[in-house]
Amino acid sequence: MSYIEVKNVTIKYDNDTAEPFLALSDVSLNIERGEFICLLGASGCGKTTLLNALAGFEKVTSGSITIDGEPVTKPCINRITIFQNYGLLPWRTVESNVALGLEVLKVSENEQKTRISAALETVGLTKFAQNRPNQLSGGMKQRVAIARALVVNPDIIFMDEPFGALDAITRMKLQEDVRKLCVKEKKTIIFVTHDIEEAVYLSDRIVVLTPNPGRLKGIINISMPQANRERTSTDFIRAREKVFDIFNMGNVDTIEYYI
């Protein structure tokens, strides 16, 4: 049995129009512990819907999602979601933003301090502990959000287009940081993106989704080692080509696995 099992998941939205909107149609997927999975696709392909369902923010219409054998019913502190617009609390300092989860877990003051400073060091923001979010750049804000997630030591981190609002150079820097983190921390990471390069750079496997209705188009294995990836290497370009291929194949509904 896999760590995360998505079985025939369909999600429909009832709006006021006659036809309910089909956001996800019959998606099945298995994810192992410690994997870095990218959900890749154009807007409207249901990748964020799938992430929200995995994180427990969204109910499935039919099918099932289990994590570690338990069905997902609501979000929990062992699985932290990182949002595109950061979700930092502007009235708290960086330090106390990071503290949020620890306050809920009723961690002692002293331990909070140690864990917060460790988390801030991991994301390289030690100097900014006393700043407020609005004094930071977008990239730094997202680092705070990452620190806030890491500090509660979650099993899974969900990332919903976390670098979507950042400029290209900052984005590349953060991608590198996240990849290093993932090597170091060995977390299971599910990452939503519409950026092919980002997906290839980060993933162990890329799950490609296509819109109208959102369905799973294929899964691509990226065989490059996580510890050593170069954007300019031939392996990288070859992996990217595989993704291009899958998008150019037109409307074939069969699911194909590339290994």
Add this chain to the structure above:
Amino acid sequence: MKKHLKTIKRVTISFVSALVLWQVLCMTLGINENLLPGPLQAWRAFVELCTVGLQGSTSGATLLTHIGDSMWRFVIGYLTSTIVGVSLGLLLGQSQRAFGYVNPVIQVIRPIAPIAWLPFIVLIIGIGDLPAIIIIFIAGFFTVLLSTVSAVKKIDKVYLKVSENFGLTRWQRLSKIVFPAAFPAIASSLHIALGTCWIFLVSGEMVGSQTGLGFLVMDAKNCLRADALIAVIITIGIIGFILDVLVSAFEHKVKELWGLGINE
């Protein structure tokens, strides 16, 4: 510093012009100065009110005593209306359903001038401090309540998702997320309510009490003392202005602390 000097200059010119205009109007219109007193008579009346109190009045209290009485009622009325308004607003803002039931009645009661309740209040409670306090309460309550409800509804959904994700309890969500997230908007409504409350304090005291600035207005009218009347009116204006400046500073500070102000 330069900006401050500019402000001081403008404020001075503004007030001096108003005084000059007032004086010119008095001289040109030729209305009996007992009916339309000039700035100088008003000033003399002000000094009289401050030192010995209104001559010929039933109450011998000085202006300061009246201000003290008014301020006390104001503080009590304003604080209760904001505390009750914010608390109820936070609860109703989180429950669409409850608000759906309560809102229609609020919308009918809200447009009624608070002072319209006064006959009732005086008949049931009698005169004294309480009628004015209740009027102030009604005047501030709906503004604060409805602003708080709408502020809570408008909270960025991502904060609520974060709260859900980190497993905050209902109380933690209220105190750590909902209240602080809504607070800048609440602070704006506290500002607006302050002005409204001050206005209705005077109305409340005109009928419901035997002391205070509102009572003093009626007292001056009954003594046919237009000069004292104007002195009291201006006093009311100045105190209202000072209160507004104070609460503006508070609001500004909140926005700065909340990371909404310009932080350079």
